Amino acid sequence: MKKNYCVIMSGGIGSRFWPFSRESRPKQFLDFFGTGRSLLQQTFDRFKQIIPNENIFIATNEKYADLVKEQLPEIKDNQLLLEPTRRNTAPCIAYASYHIQAIDPEANIVVTPADHLILQEHHYLKNIQTGLNFVGKYPSLLTLGVKPIRPETGYGYIQTEEGGADNIQKVKAFTEKPNYELAKVFFESGDFFWNSGIFIWNVKAIMEAFHTYLPDTTRCFNQGLGKYNTPEEAQFIKEYYPMCQNISIDYGIMEKAENVYMLVADFGWSDLGTWGSLHDLSEKDESLNVALKCKSLFIESANNLITLPENKLAVIQGLNDYIVIESDHALLICKKSEEQRIKQYVADVSIKFGDTYL
Numbered sequence: 001m002k003k004n005y006c007v008i009m010s011g012g013i014g015s016r017f018w019p020f021s022r023e024s025r026p027k028q029f030l031d032f033f034g035t036g037r038s039l040l041q042q043t044f045d046r047f048k049q050i051i052p053n054e055n056i057f058i059a060t061n062e063k064y065a066d067l068v069k070e071q072l073p074e075i076k077d078n079q080l081l082l083e084p085t086r087r088n089t090a091p092c093i094a095y096a097s098y099h100i101q102a103i104d105p106e107a108n109i110v111v112t113p114a115d116h117l118i119l120q121e122h123h124y125l126k127n128i129q130t131g132l133n134f135v136g137k138y139p140s141l142l143t144l145g146v147k148p149i150r151p152e153t154g155y156g157y158i159q160t161e162e163g164g165a166d167n168i169q170k171v172k173a174f175t176e177k178p179n180y181e182l183a184k185v186f187f188e189s190g191d192f193f194w195n196s197g198i199f200i201w202n203v204k205a206i207m208e209a210f211h212t213y214l215p216d217t218t219r220c221f222n223q224g225l226g227k228y229n230t231p232e233e234a235q236f237i238k239e240y241y242p243m244c245q246n247i248s249i250d251y252g253i254m255e256k257a258e259n260v261y262m263l264v265a266d267f268g269w270s271d272l273g274t275w276g277s278l279h280d281l282s283e284k285d286e287s288l289n290v291a292l293k294c295k296s297l298f299i300e301s302a303n304n305l306i307t308l309p310e311n312k313l314a315v316i317q318g319l320n321d322y323i324v325i326e327s328d329h330a331l332l333i334c335k336k337s338e339e340q341r342i343k344q345y346v347a348d349v350s351i352k353f354g355d356t357y358l
Contacts, residue, residue, distance in 0.1 A: 004055065004132050005107050006047045007096040010040050010068065010114035011061040011083055015346045016274050016339070019330035020307060023358050028114040029067050032278065034293065039272065040114040041071050047110070050125050057081055057099070058114075059092050078229070084238045090252040091217060091244035093199075094210055095237065098221050101203045102228035108132050109206070111199040111249075117281060119268025127265045131200035134168055134263070141209060141254065142168070142200040145193030145262040146269045151183035154273055154340075156195035156250065160262050167264040174255045193262065196269055199249070209253045217252075220244050275323045275339055279305040289316075303336070330357045 014027030021027035028040045037045065040058075047056055058068050058075060062082040069075060081096055093111055100107050110128055118124045131142050145158045156176050160169035174195065178186065186192035210218045220243050224236040245252075254260055270277050282290040287302040294308035299317040306314045306324045314324070323339060325332040330349075334342060349357050 002052065002055075003104060003106055003108055003136070004051050004110070005100050005104070006051045006056045006110045006112065007059055007081075007093070007100075008040070008043050008047070008056065008112055008114050009059050009089065009092055011059060011064065011086060011092065012113075012115070014115070015343045018342060018346045019327045019332055019357065020325055022328065023355075025067065026064075027272070029064070029071060032272070032292070033282075038071055039116070040068070042118075043112065043114050043116065044072055044075075046118065046121060046125065047112075047128075050129060051110070054079070057096060059083065059096050061086060082234065082237070083241060085242045087241065087244045087246050089249040090214060090247045091241065093206070093249050094214070094217050094221055094244070095241065097203055097206050097210070098224065099228050099233070101207060105203065107203040108136050109201060109203055113197055113271065115272050116196070116198070117268075117270045117272050119270075119281075121267070124265070124267035124269075127263060127267060128200070130168075131263050134261075135200050135202045135205065139202065139205045139208075140259045140261050141205060141257055142261050142263055143171070143254065144196045144198040144200075144265040146196050146265055148187045148192065148194055151180060151187045152194065153177055153180055153183050154277065155271070157183075157186050157192045158195050158262050159192050168261050169264065171254075171260040171262050174250060193264065194269075195250070196265065197271065198265075199254075200263075205259070206253075209257050213256045214245070214247070214252045217244055275305055275325070275342075276336055279303075279323075279336070305336070328357075 010028050012026060013023050014021035017027045029038050031038050053074060057079050059081040060068055062084055065080055065082055068080060081099060083092060100109060135142055154177060156174060158171055159173045161172050220240050223240060227233050227236045270281055272278060279290050284290050287298060289298045289301060290305045292307040293310050295313040296306055297315045301316045301319045303321045304316060304319055308314055308326045321336045323334045323336055
């Protein structure tokens with residue numbers, strides 16, 4: 001257990017959840033379901049059951065350092081891996097890997113986003129423990145794959161080879177987010193899994209993969225050897241991190257490496273990537289309407305998601321398949337089928353009105 005570490009990636013801005021999620025307080029810091037704990041706090045609570053507190057690191061943008069410390073007061077400053085700029089998941093994971101390697105060159109590491117919803121925590125932690133045991137024995141890069149329950153265009157997919165023990169199979173191919181027709185083929189074939197974006201590996205295996213497939217990234221981080229896990233680390237990262245290539249771990253390593261495996265996981269998973277996914281997971285009325293954090297009266301309306309400030313009343317008549325969100329002086333009304341365009345709406349708002357509503 002002492003050789004097991006966790007990196008929680010918590011630096012995104014969650015623009016697909018605008019206007020509820022803002023750049024000043026992104027979705028990982030929000031309590032979507034009224035539990036009293038944000039998505040980040042729930043993720044930390046989950047992992048501290050199987051990994052020592054001091055072995056859990058939060059990788060986030062430096063502007064969110066105070067937010068993390070406010071929500072996780074048990075975290076020490078040396079457990080915060082602060083990124084001076086956004087450079088996607090590969091540089092983030094490289095930074096965390098170099099940092100942890102300096103502490104323990106034999107470390108097994110779980111890398112997880114902060115904004116996932118896990119419905120069956122016991123099964124989830126059991127899967128994570130199985131994965132940690134596997135990478136402790138075999139020099140492999142392991143990802144968690146989830147059996148699809150519907151054709152989904154918002155997730156990437158993984159195809160695996162047959163066979164394997166403990167539900168661990170060799171990966172044949174990764175496929176980026178498909179259109180609906182292709183997602184339907186994947187779902188009906190039974191050979192594809194949703195890519196959860198949760199990874200497990202030994203630090204030696206991931207460092208070797210970085211050197212092989214992203215040598216420019218390692219050249220950047222190698223200049224800080226001897227500084228990781230020291231007071232000089234922060235200054236080095238400020239200077240060199242912005243020079244790293246902006247690339248995801250999937251594109252940079254997972255789609256290229258030969259030693260990639262997938263653990264078939266079943267624990268009620270959602271990455272809460274869209275308002276639609278939140279609608280799917282929320283309690284609905286008889287017409288499939290969802291009202292979060294507000295009072296509502298739906299008339300001749302179906303399959304809507306409404307989120308307003310607490311104690312506000314929404315009376316909705318004749319509306320079907322819409323998202324209606326009000327938060328901090330901004331109101332979004334959008335067809336559910338068009339919600340992938342919300343990121344573009346946010347960009348348009350920025351161009352026309354500046355950062356006031358972001």
